[in-house]
């Protein structure tokens with residue numbers, strides 16, 4: 001079988017993320033099987049860092065799956081967690097698990113009010129079921145002009161819908177304190193540079209003062225995105241941009257179309 005094109009991607013985290021990896025290289029009962037480049041991993045990684053939970057970081061390439069990963073997760077996806085010698089996977093599930101399993105570790109991720117908690121889960125789901133698919137349809141669009149504009153519009157609509165749900169003041173989704181929703185959506189927000197880099201016309205969020213009737217919504221989005229980009233945990237789990245470039249380059253041209261379709265059908269993500 002031909003090897004997956006991402007099987008030879010850069011082998012390890014770089015920049016500030018490399019320092020975080022280094023700080024978590026010693027043996028711990030809680031193990032994170034990770035790919036440095038993966039936004040689903042970053043969700044979990046952010047929460048481990050935010051909550052200061054002791055963990056061991058183990059870098060694997062999920063496109064060249066080692067036996068150690070397959071033993072824990074037969075689908076061989078990252079993130080995979082080993083907890084008390086037992087496996088756990090699916091980033092959203094792991095994030096909530098960490099909240100439940102380490103109750104004394106603050107930051108608290110979900111409000112105790114049942115309605116607010118459920119509302120947070122709706123917006124976590126919105127990220128997975130609406131924002132991420134629209135992100136990929138836009139990144140992979142091979143058309144130019146109207147075809148590309150339509151995918152851009154569709155993606156920006158999901159961001160606006162999300163921004164309208166945020167607390168008015170912010171900067172985070174629920175207000176002054178960050179919550180699960182911020183960490184579930186954040187990894188894609190800090191990858192938006194890929195559109196300016198690879199797509200004609202760029203990401204297309206209007207500049208300040210040029211948002212027309214959406215001016216306030218974009219101002220709120222920008223406040224949130226800036227707060228996320230500035231957050232220590234986000235910076236310390238992000239590698240140097242030059243190593244993400246070849247991955248997104250591949251997804252932004254047509255060579256990865258069929259992989260994305262296959263991955264989406266089987267519930268897998270792509271970087």
Ligand SMILES: N[C@@H](CCC(=O)N[C@@H](CS)C(=O)NCC(=O)O)C(=O)O
Nearest residue numbers: 038040062077078090091268269271
């Ligand atoms: N639904 C999974 C998606 C995880 C995922 O797709 N990770 C990618 C890397 S970004 C992966 O492991 N891909 C390997 C493969 O597709 O075989 C989650 O939320 O954890």
